[in-house]
Amino acid sequence: MTTPSHPAAGLAGFAGLAAEQKSQDVTDWAARIGWVVGLLLVIALVYWLMREGWKWRGTLQGDLPELPQAPAEPGEPNLTMSGRYHGSTTAGQWLDRIVAHGLGTRSRAELTLTDQGVSVVRPGARDFFIPAAELRGARLDKGIAGKVLAEGGLLVITWSHGDRLIDSGFRSDHAAEHTAWVDALTELSGGPSEAAATSHDTEGSR
Numbered sequence: 001m002t003t004p005s006h007p008a009a010g011l012a013g014f015a016g017l018a019a020e021q022k023s024q025d026v027t028d029w030a031a032r033i034g035w036v037v038g039l040l041l042v043i044a045l046v047y048w049l050m051r052e053g054w055k056w057r058g059t060l061q062g063d064l065p066e067l068p069q070a071p072a073e074p075g076e077p078n079l080t081m082s083g084r085y086h087g088s089t090t091a092g093q094w095l096d097r098i099v100a101h102g103l104g105t106r107s108r109a110e111l112t113l114t115d116q117g118v119s120v121v122r123p124g125a126r127d128f129f130i131p132a133a134e135l136r137g138a139r140l141d142k143g144i145a146g147k148v149l150a151e152g153g154l155l156v157i158t159w160s161h162g163d164r165l166i167d168s169g170f171r172s173d174h175a176a177e178h179t180a181w182v183d184a185l186t187e188l189s190g191g192p193s194e195a196a197a198t199s200h201d202t203e204g205s206r
Contacts, residue, residue: 064100067128075114083172085109087145091165097145102126138185144169
């Protein structure tokens with residue numbers, strides 16, 4: 001027959017267990033602080049490397065001329081669009097991001113199409129203008145510069161600047177507007193070039 005444990009013995013055991021747990025908690029705090037500091041250092045290092053990579057890419061693209069600005073009298077608007085600017089890349093190479101002159105900065109954007117070209121106004125970022133003579137076409141796509149959307153969710157304008165052919169990606173707040181923009185830009189450019197007409201297969205590379 002088992003003899004019942006004395007209540008005092010049970011209380012003593014509980015007190016010892018609590019003291020041991022409290023001591024263990026104090027030891028864990030030091031380890032946790034070390035992990036947090038280490039994690040913050042890793043995050044800071046990754047951020048620094050990304051920033052340096054961005055600056056290095058901008059240096060490599062230093063030969064890109066200053067971006068055109070809208071003329072004083074752009075003419076009557078044919079189309080307008082409010083949405084977002086998602087970035088620019090070398091035409092046909094959706095991962096080759098262009099960062100020079102602020103083209104790598106994602107932002108809100110207000111687009112206005114006239115017979116003279118496309119005016120891109122970006123609150124908080126540098127505005128630019130795509131002259132009609134430099135337009136090479138437009139298409140619907142689903143990704144650019146690391147941004148992936150639904151099929152046809154991106155309006156990509158292909159244009160020439162300096163000795164580069166550039167793809168610039170925009171998304172309207174009302175995606176149904178994209179088709180009208182593709183038609184109007186294609187007509188204004190005189191028909192899509194081979195580079196603009198071929199929608200690169202981003203699905204396989206993603």
